[in-house]
Amino acid sequence: MMPDDAPANRSTRPYCCQPTAASRTDLRRLDLDQGVPFSRRGLLIVAALLLAAPVALTADCAIARWCLAGHCPRLIRDLLRVCELFGHGLGLLVIVLAIHQLDPARRWALPRVLASALGAGLMANVVKLLVSRARPSGFDLAAGAWASFGGWLPLAGADSSAQSFPSGHVATAAGFAVALVWLYPAGRKVFPVLVVLVACQRMETSSHFLSDVLVAAAVGLLTGMVVLRAPWPTRWLPDRARIRLAAGSLGSPPARKGGLP
Numbered sequence: 422m423m424p425d426d427a428p429a430n431r432s433t434r435p436y437c438c439q440p441t442a443a444s445r446t447d448l449r450r451l452d453l454d455q456g457v458p459f460s461r462r463g464l465l466i467v468a469a470l471l472l473a474a475p476v477a478l479t480a481d482c483a484i485a486r487w488c489l490a491g492h493c494p495r496l497i498r499d500l501l502r503v504c505e506l507f508g509h510g511l512g513l514l515v516i517v518l519a520i521h522q523l524d525p526a527r528r529w530a531l532p533r534v535l536a537s538a539l540g541a542g543l544m545a546n547v548v549k550l551l552v553s554r555a556r557p558s559g560f561d562l563a564a565g566a567w568a569s570f571g572g573w574l575p576l577a578g579a580d581s582s583a584q585s586f587p588s589g590h591v592a593t594a595a596g597f598a599v600a601l602v603w604l605y606p607a608g609r610k611v612f613p614v615l616v617v618l619v620a621c622q623r624m625e626t627s628s629h630f631l632s633d634v635l636v637a638a639a640v641g642l643l644t645g646m647v648v649l650r651a652p653w654p655t656r657w658l659p660d661r662a663r664i665r666l667a668a669g670s671l672g673s674p675p676a677r678k679g680g681l682p
Contacts, residue, residue, distance in 0.1 A: 457603060457649040463642060470639035474632045481566040481630040485557035493625050501622035508594030508619040513538050516597075520604075527604055534600040537648040541596025541641035545589040548640065550576050554586035558627035566630065587637035588629045594619040595641025596648070603649055616641075 493501075506512025517535060521528055553571035559582045560569050571583055598612035620634035629637075 457646075459646055459650060463599075463646050467639045467643050467646075470635050470642070474635040474639075477630075477632040477635055478566040481557075481569075481632055482562040484624060484631050485560075485627060486562050488625050488627050489557065489562075498625060501618060501625055504615060504618035505590065505622045507597065507615045508590035508592075510593075513593065513597060530600075530604050533648060534597070534604060537600035537645040538593050538597035540648055541644040542589050542593035544640050544644050545587050545592035545637055548587055548636075549584040549589070550574075552586050553583045554630075554633070556582055556585040556628055557624075557630055566632070569630070585629050586633050587640060588620070588623050588634045589637070590623055591616065591620045591629075591634045591637035592641035592644070595638045596645040597641075599642055599645030600649065 506515075513535075517531055520534075521531060551574060553573075553575035555569045555571065557569075569585070575583065594616045598616050601612045602609045616638060620638065623629040623634055624631060
């Protein structure tokens with residue numbers, strides 16, 4: 422029998438499985454049905470990068486020639502080498518693991534962060550399969566930038582030396598930066614700088630032309646915006662599963678997230 426002082430309508434289910442007001446709030450936080458609205462500024466940046474890429478063709482060979490000559494100071498070169506990890510899979514993994522351990526309240530967002538970064542790199546690789554372009558390190562710069570393009574639809578037939586366009590590192594870094602700005606708005610001035618440094622590193626090592634990194638940044642930014650705009654997958658899970666996920670992953674409520682850059 423129930424104690425005399427027990428409420429008559431108390432459910433026999435475990436308390437952790439009952440959809441309390443707090444748990445429903447957590448569910449709404451997890452269930453981002455509308456995603457993040459597209460940013461007009463972000464779309465303008467994408468358009469500006471794509472418009473700047475053809476203009477950059479006129480400077481591609483001159484910049485590549487300067488980088489091949491080794492004029493970059495050693496200190497700057499070392500800095501760029503470290504920053505390259507921001508656009509590399511290993512660096513991405515380390516940062517995501519750090520967020521997972523140090524900021525439990527935002528663990529729920531890590532799938533979006535990974536999808537934004539890795540999806541951007543994947544999109545860059547798709548473009549590589551459509552357009553063949555020689556890398557600066559193995560190209561006769563005297564022939565001009567247009568001569569570096571080898572043709573359309575090389576698919577898997579082109580080796581790495583003909584996959585300069587666009588930069589996978591820069592696209593990954595741009596997609597990663599978009600997600601991190603969404604998750605940590607206070608870093609909106611820091612993360613884009615890291616993308617620029619990754620782009621400089623790819624040019625300094627003669628792996629890519631200037632136009633390659635500009636298009637890659639546009640691809641990464643646009644991919645990240647699309648990923649963040651998409652509905653959150655947990656909306657299709659049963660309520661009980663989402664309640665448990667919210668209780669185990671959110672902890673304390675995260676700070677209010679900002680929009681896209």
